[in-house]
Amino acid sequence: MSFDRLIEKIVEMQNPTVAGLDPKLAYIPEKIKEESFKKYGKTLEGAADAILTFNKGLIDELCDVVPAIKPQCAYYEMYGWYGVRALDETIKYAKSKGMFVITDGKRNDIGTTMEAYAVAHLGETDVDGVKEEAFGADALTVNGYLGTDGISPLLDICKDKDKGIFVLVKTSNPSSGELQNLEFRSDETVYLHMGKMCEHWGETTVGKYGYTGVGAVVGATYPEMLTELRTELPKTFFLVPGYGAQGGGAKDCQGAFDEKGIGAIVNSSRGIMCAWQKEDGLDPMDYAKAARREAIRMRDDLKSVIGEMKLG
Amino acid sequence: MSFDRLIEKIVEMQNPTVAGLDPKLAYIPEKIKEESFKKYGKTLEGAADAILTFNKGLIDELCDVVPAIKPQCAYYEMYGWYGVRALDETIKYAKSKGMFVITDGKRNDIGTTMEAYAVAHLGETDVDGVKEEAFGADALTVNGYLGTDGISPLLDICKDKDKGIFVLVKTSNPSSGELQNLEFRSDETVYLHMGKMCEHWGETTVGKYGYTGVGAVVGATYPEMLTELRTELPKTFFLVPGYGAQGGGAKDCQGAFDEKGIGAIVNSSRGIMCAWQKEDGLDPMDYAKAARREAIRMRDDLKSVIGEMKLG
Numbered sequence: 017m018s019f020d021r022l023i024e025k026i027v028e029m030q031n032p033t034v035a036g037l038d039p040k041l042a043y044i045p046e047k048i049k050e051e052s053f054k055k056y057g058k059t060l061e062g063a064a065d066a067i068l069t070f071n072k073g074l075i076d077e078l079c080d081v082v083p084a085i086k087p088q089c090a091y092y093e094m095y096g097w098y099g100v101r102a103l104d105e106t107i108k109y110a111k112s113k114g115m116f117v118i119t120d121g122k123r124n125d126i127g128t129t130m131e132a133y134a135v136a137h138l139g140e141t142d143v144d145g146v147k148e149e150a151f152g153a154d155a156l157t158v159n160g161y162l163g164t165d166g167i168s169p170l171l172d173i174c175k176d177k178d179k180g181i182f183v184l185v186k187t188s189n190p191s192s193g194e195l196q197n198l199e200f201r202s203d204e205t206v207y208l209h210m211g212k213m214c215e216h217w218g219e220t221t222v223g224k225y226g227y228t229g230v231g232a233v234v235g236a237t238y239p240e241m242l243t244e245l246r247t248e249l250p251k252t253f254f255l256v257p258g259y260g261a262q263g264g265g266a267k268d269c270q271g272a273f274d275e276k277g278i279g280a281i282v283n284s285s286r287g288i289m290c291a292w293q294k295e296d297g298l299d300p301m302d303y304a305k306a307a308r309r310e311a312i313r314m315r316d317d318l319k320s321v322i323g324e325m326k327l328g
Numbered sequence: 329m330s331f332d333r334l335i336e337k338i339v340e341m342q343n344p345t346v347a348g349l350d351p352k353l354a355y356i357p358e359k360i361k362e363e364s365f366k367k368y369g370k371t372l373e374g375a376a377d378a379i380l381t382f383n384k385g386l387i388d389e390l391c392d393v394v395p396a397i398k399p400q401c402a403y404y405e406m407y408g409w410y411g412v413r414a415l416d417e418t419i420k421y422a423k424s425k426g427m428f429v430i431t432d433g434k435r436n437d438i439g440t441t442m443e444a445y446a447v448a449h450l451g452e453t454d455v456d457g458v459k460e461e462a463f464g465a466d467a468l469t470v471n472g473y474l475g476t477d478g479i480s481p482l483l484d485i486c487k488d489k490d491k492g493i494f495v496l497v498k499t500s501n502p503s504s505g506e507l508q509n510l511e512f513r514s515d516e517t518v519y520l521h522m523g524k525m526c527e528h529w530g531e532t533t534v535g536k537y538g539y540t541g542v543g544a545v546v547g548a549t550y551p552e553m554l555t556e557l558r559t560e561l562p563k564t565f566f567l568v569p570g571y572g573a574q575g576g577g578a579k580d581c582q583g584a585f586d587e588k589g590i591g592a593i594v595n596s597s598r599g600i601m602c603a604w605q606k607e608d609g610l611d612p613m614d615y616a617k618a619a620r621r622e623a624i625r626m627r628d629d630l631k632s633v634i635g636e637m638k639l640g
Contacts, residue, residue: 040440049456058458063453063456090437090444091444093463095453095462096453096460097413099448099462104409122435123402125400126501132402135406136406136408136411137405141372141406143370143372143407144370146371150406150407150411160473162501163506163508164503165504184474189475189477189478190477191477193475195473195518195522195525198521200513213507
């Protein structure tokens with residue numbers, strides 16, 4: 017259990033970016049939707065079909081420049097089980113193209129229920145002795161509000177299968193401080209306490225490059241806290257949302273990285289998915305090419321601040 | 329947006345119980361599994377088919393004595409999209425039998441992503457102008473770690489459709505105190521702070537019986553905290569896990585109820601689902617009848633402590 021595979025891909029591509037796949041219908045070119053609606057009507061099934069086509073196009077153009085994708089479960093669940101099937105097919109397609117897949121589900125529960133989530137998203141399901149992957153991502157985002165009982169069931173499955181998790185620590189949204197910034201009697205904030213629990217949970221899973229398999233979600237929209245957490249949590253790999261549409265820039269992400277230029281992956285969802293809507297006169301069916309151009313721009317933007325990414 | 333419909337059903341049946349549907353394969357009689365495996369093999373699809381058959385049998389026997397079911401998403405997701413389809417069909421079947429459905433997903437995110445979860449589980453999905461229910465439950469469990477940005481998108485959808493949410497406040501598991509019991513400088517604990525946020529979020533949604541549509545999850549395994557929270561959060565309806573298999577008894581649940589015997593619903597999952605495994609010499613295919621007997625026993629157990637439940 018570690019993020020070694022992800023770190024190696026980041027260094028190989030010199031790109032610490034994950035493309036968030038949150039495919040709203042409004043982001044999808046009309047022609048794709050028309051084709052799907054022709055087949056399945058304006059139904060959940062039709063919408064799910066359009067999403068899958070859109071995603072595959074993006075993956076084809078991104079897979080050699082971006083190391084990872086992060087599909088957000090909510091945007092698939094809203095199309096019912098048809099949408100969840102599209103999530104499954106998106107994950108399998110991205111993996112077939114060599115991408116690292118982070119399922120953004122922010123799952124949380126305890127004991128055998130959390131074990132079921134771990135099996136669902138990272139492990140293999142045992143059907144009366146026959147094992148089958150349900151969703152089979154490489155990492156899953158989780159919420160640690162329930163404490164160790166909600167995290168330890170993940171660790172066993174992650175260890176077996178070399179998978180990782182990202183625990184919400186300091187999220188990128190404006191109201192994240194309502195709970196996360198409060199200070200305990202010890203002067204420690206909730207987010208720092210949660211971060212230290214991540215270091216602790218990951219303890220026995222330190223990989224080749226010094227990072228454990230228990231990562232943390234820390235938003236780019238709070239750069240000082242990002243820097244604080246990098247110092248306090250030297251073994252915890254960060255997933256950094258908030259770049260681009262949410263207002264964070266490359267400079268804001270800098271604190272997430274160590275002196276070798278590793279230690280974090282920065283997410284962009286709308287920035288990449290909707291790049292085609294910002295290019296004047298573009299044929300909408302070239303959406304994936306526009307996404308690729310934006311991904312390259314973002315890579316260069318981040319690299320200009322982080323410098324070269326090195327394994328050793 | 330309120331829990332009025334649920335409260336009315338509880339009072340009508342004089343039963344403040346929700347049957348948790350966490351259908352592990354080990355809980356399902358062999359004969360049901362054999363039939364499903366014969367049709368679909370020992371596959372995710374076969375397992376999902378067995379789960380649906382098992383659930384429908386339970387719902388048939390429970391629907392006139394238990395007001396609500398609570399399917400736990402994890403146990404469906406572990407069978408991939410086939411499992412999620414079984415979740416969908418379970419919800420629709422329970423609703424057709426007049427039951428109130430609480431989807432236990434502990435979902436959490438921000439802004440439009442949280443809106444997507446709300447649409448998915450409680451609202452209607454708009455496919456290019458055509459509206460369709462994705463999962464269509466009556467209530468959803470959520471995790472409030474991200475603050476107001478993670479809750480307000482739910483409120484609009486709940487208001488439109490008379491749905492409710494349950495926010496994790498003090499969970500039933502042993503390690504729940506690692507974060508939830510810590511005290512801020514103000515002496516307030518994390519769980520009480522979260523509980524007060526629930527009162528606040530619910531403020532404008534007080535229903536006919538004095539409770540808002542923003543409920544709280546509070547475990548029966550911490551009875552003093554349950555009593556404390558009932559006093560501190562007079563308008564917040566509670567979902568109480570931890571009865572039975574997790575160690576809580578009727579006495580431990582008492583503090584969750586107000587003087588009219590309402591204000592909470594107590595969950596039992598394994599206790600009801602696995603009742604058949606505890607009756608000597610029972611034909612396993614009578615599992616649902618055993619579940620019904622246990623549900624009636626639990627109802628009477630709770631009633632002996634709470635007394636009569638009254639609307640006014």
